[in-house]
Amino acid sequence: MSEHISNVTFHDRVDDALRNQILHTALDRATGRFQSLRANALAELQDADVVRDRARLIRAHTLSKLDTYLEQFVANVEKAGGHVHFARDANALNEIVNEIARTRNVRGVVKGKSMISEETHLNHALEAEHIRVVETDLGEYIVQLAGETPSHIVAPAIHKTKEEIGELFHQKINIPYTDDPALMTAAARHVLRREFLDADMGISGVNFGVAETGSICLVENEGNGRLTTTAPRIHVALMGIERLVPNLDDLSVMLQVLARSSTGQKITVYTNLITGPRQDDEGDGPDELHVILLDNGRSKVLATEVAEILYCIRCGACLNACPVYREIGGHAYGSVYTGPVGAVLTPALEGIAPWSDLPHASSLCGACRQVCPVRIDIPRMLLVERDWATRAGKLQWWLRLGLRMYSFTVTRPTLFKLATTAGRWGSRLVGASSGGWIRSLPPPLNGWTQSRDFPAFAQKSFSEQFEASRKK
């Protein structure tokens, strides 16, 4: 599903990201702001912890009976006049959309934000059929103009500063340079208004599908989602099979934590609840509604130790809280889903072998787990996938060997003592005694000493000092 460029490694992308000062400015500004907004919004919610527990229970319950709820959801979408399609994988989804477009003579498509369409690279598939695709979420629009991919689940253009975007708009949509967000937004709105009116098809994502009513819930702040789903004559909604809630009460619980965790809002500016296409007695809305449910590995993940990652409601809080994400941004991950949730989800959906670096790209600090509205134990999932990586032979040989030798040594106290003595001699050899520091370590340990000194081995170990103190 993702274009994995095999000759560019994770480490290459990280190098680029760490050197990119503009990226750092952009990430610092945005993640810092998101974090404090989130904290304030949750502090205002009464019994926030109880609501989060409830949200988690709803996700757990839904996934434990996913087949039942899917069946109910499909029946109710159809009852409301919508069409439902199942896509086993990315290609199948793209083919279904193309087929709908072909048979209904679609020339132009406007899109609301959809991570599923990123997952399947839908834009490429449509463009290959000579269909014009325009992103209408402002962040997605920026990313599309720049010829890039989103680097954040919620804020696709988080990696760009407003100055960069001003330059981009100046070049691509011919407006005088400005870094005033209000002016840039107005310019984008002006361009996009035309596109909404001309499009034959609107493609949107889905935040939640409500099984009991067959409704799809779409939250957004720009109104582009509402226009995408109502102005064109065909609405195609894309969702992962896991994105269900049983009923409207459950939906309200999820909505209480989603916007707060994501952008720090009590509720998003637009909360669209769409049930079927335009009915006979309604003035607005599309003639046809198609809901496409994508599996693409999800049903397989349900049976693994990391099934819990499917509880995710895509709020992006874990990205904003993650100290690693803040240093390297989303693109360094190389995957569609980035940050802590992406580091777990990507190997789960696509296999560990091509993505074995991602679960290791974490200090396991637990900030993600702390902010997750549905309390996914992300560090735990990362650890499980590290174990997968080792089993798949993806742990670097020197680490594999090193850890094996280490484990052999520390389960044999005499050997451990010997190793400690060796470390002491080694320290002394490089001229560092107790309390001293070693300035450079040989490969593969030189990563440590690139930015910090390493402490010398104590000339008298703790056990020796302790024994000596007993003899007094």
Place this chain on the structure above:
Amino acid sequence: MNQRQTDAPHSKARIIVYQIQKSRDTLFFMNANAPRRIQLFATCLIETLRPQAGMAVVNVLEKLGVEVEYPRGQTCCGQPAFNGGAWDDARAMARYTLDVLSKSDAPILVPSGSCADMIVHHYPEILAADAKYGPLAQEIAARTYEFSQFLVDVLGVSDLGAQLDRRITYHPSCHLLRGLKITRQPAALLENLQGGEVVPLPHADECCGFGGLFAIKMADISSAMLDRKLNAIESTQAQTVVGCDVSCLLHIGGGLHRRGDKIETKHLAELLVERTRA
């Protein structure tokens, strides 16, 4: 003698009945029912790199009249292999350590948040399917405590009569903070230091970038994270950074030393025995 309920949401919270304990020259209010004997799991880093932190722990405990057992043959809890993804090796080390610790029925004190977290939370997880060691892991986990947690929650002591003579700041290490959820215990111990000054560390709860092998495997990212932490520390103008994890402190200390900073790092126990007020 007075009685009160601790406010700990922790499962190990209990009603503490205080008594006056005279130890050496000082009087302490202490939990009358607290164990008077512990086994110290010193951790591999204290054994090899920072023995003075271990000796400080011993001094604190003995000052409070708690006998310190040192189980022979103890080495490393296995966290490097567990975090590195070598779970078979981690299990071998966990079983080994459980054998070492199960010879005595005394509570286990670990002067490290991450090693305590490993024993308390991860041993039972990785050995869940082990008929012999699974239940043993649970039993050991239930009587394992981190240093500050043991002092405040079990012994009921948060004032050791320690004196402070400079400006310090406290770094709450990640596994201590978010793994074991230990915050108020070190805070209570720091609050009762007299003299000197405890300055809040900006963005204190952010990771220092250590993460075990992460610091070597992902050295660039780790270094960038460390830079932020060091900047925050420098901004406090503290002379000493205090923590409950020697691992993170050595990481931070190595960074400070590389920068040529004179700021030193100390385990909380070291600070508590440094100076006693008259």
